[in-house]
Amino acid sequence: MKKKYILLSCLFSLNLINAQQNLIPNPSFESYNSCPEFITMQSHEFSYNVESWNADTDMNAQSSYNNTPEYYNECDTTNTVGVPQNSIGYQAARTGSAYIGLSYTYTFVTNEYKTKSEVIYAQLTEPLLAGESYTFSMHVSLADMMNHSINKLGAAFVSSLPDQEIFTKGEPLIKHGIIPQIASSSIIKTKNIWSEIKGSFIAEGGERYVIIGNFHDYDDLEIEQFENDYEPGSNLITYYYIDDVSLRKGTLSNSDFEDASVTIFPNPTDQNVFISGINSSDIKTIKLYDMSGKEYLIPHHNDTVDLANLSSGIYILKIETVEGGIIKKKIMKK
Numbered sequence: 001m002k003k004k005y006i007l008l009s010c011l012f013s014l015n016l017i018n019a020q021q022n023l024i025p026n027p028s029f030e031s032y033n034s035c036p037e038f039i040t041m042q043s044h045e046f047s048y049n050v051e052s053w054n055a056d057t058d059m060n061a062q063s064s065y066n067n068t069p070e071y072y073n074e075c076d077t078t079n080t081v082g083v084p085q086n087s088i089g090y091q092a093a094r095t096g097s098a099y100i101g102l103s104y105t106y107t108f109v110t111n112e113y114k115t116k117s118e119v120i121y122a123q124l125t126e127p128l129l130a131g132e133s134y135t136f137s138m139h140v141s142l143a144d145m146m147n148h149s150i151n152k153l154g155a156a157f158v159s160s161l162p163d164q165e166i167f168t169k170g171e172p173l174i175k176h177g178i179i180p181q182i183a184s185s186s187i188i189k190t191k192n193i194w195s196e197i198k199g200s201f202i203a204e205g206g207e208r209y210v211i212i213g214n215f216h217d218y219d220d221l222e223i224e225q226f227e228n229d230y231e232p233g234s235n236l237i238t239y240y241y242i243d244d245v246s247l248r249k250g251t252l253s254n255s256d257f258e259d260a261s262v263t264i265f266p267n268p269t270d271q272n273v274f275i276s277g278i279n280s281s282d283i284k285t286i287k288l289y290d291m292s293g294k295e296y297l298i299p300h301h302n303d304t305v306d307l308a309n310l311s312s313g314i315y316i317l318k319i320e321t322v323e324g325g326i327i328k329k330k331i332m333k334k
Helices: 002-019 043-049 164-169
Strands: 070-073 098-109 112-117 119-123 133-142 148-150 153-158 195-202 209-214 223-225 236-249 263-265 272-276 283-290 304-306 313-321 326-333
Touching: 043 070, 098 119, 098 209, 133 153, 148 236, 153 195, 153 236, 209 236
Parallel strands: none
Antiparallel strands: 070 098, 098 112, 098 236, 119 209, 133 195, 133 236, 148 223, 153 209, 263 272, 272 304, 283 313, 313 326
C-alpha cells in the first residue's frame, strides 16, 4: 500500500510539473517582428527581428559586433538564414518553423587569443519565487559545418542584467560574475538531431531574466574535434542551433513530491525539529539548503534534526527515502 501511495504521489507531481506554465516568452522563437534575410552583423539586428529576445541591453547605445546571434526562420527564401537550409547547415526546427544560433570562438586576434561567446536574453513572464524549485530545458544541435564541439552550454537566471558594455565585449559572462544555474556537463556533438539540456535549481527569489549561451572561459571547457585530435591552445570555432526553451515550476525528478503526511515540528524553531509521519528506517539521507541553494551539514539522528547553529532564515529540508522518493519541507529558523 505504501509503494502504491508513493507511486501515485510521484505521478501526480510529474503531471503537475508538466501542466505548469512555461515562464519563457516566445519559447520556440516563432514570433518575429521582421523576417530575417542576412547573417547578423550587429547585435541590435537580432533584437529587432525576434520578439521578446535580445542581444543588447540598450538599443540606443553602440551596437555590438561581438555578440551577434542569428535568427533562422523558414520565411527566408534565400537559404542564408532559412529553415531547414541555411548558410552553415541543414536543420529542421524541432517545433514550428524557427530557431536561433549562437557561436563560441577562441581565435588569434591582434597578437593574442581571445574568446567570444554569443548569448541571448529574455525577461521571464513572472519573477521566480524564493525557495521554489524550477526545471529548465532547451534543445540544441551542432551546425553541419562545425568541426568542434564543446560542453557547458546552459542558462543563467538573474534579477538584473549586466551593463551594456559587458554584452558589447562578447566575453564569457562568468568573467563578470554571472554563473549559470544550468549547464551541460557533456559535450554536445550531434548534428541534425536535437539534444536536450535539462536541469533543476532552487530560486533565490526575484530572478526576472534568463540568459542563454556558454558562460565559461576557454580553459574551463571540454573540446572535441571531428577530423583530428584537438590541440589545446589552437583556434576553436563552434556554433549551435537552439530551439524549444522551457522553464517551469517543479523539479527534474519524477520522484520529488510534497508528502502531506510528513510534518516537521516545531516550525518555526530555534533549535531542533522533529520529523513525523515517516519511519526513521525509511529515511536514507537528510539534507538542508538555504534559499540560494547552498547545502549545510547538519547534525541529525533518526527523526531529530539539530538547527541550533544556523542563522535565522528560511531553509529547505530535503529527505530522501530508501525507496527513492524525495520529500521537501520549508523550515523557518528563528
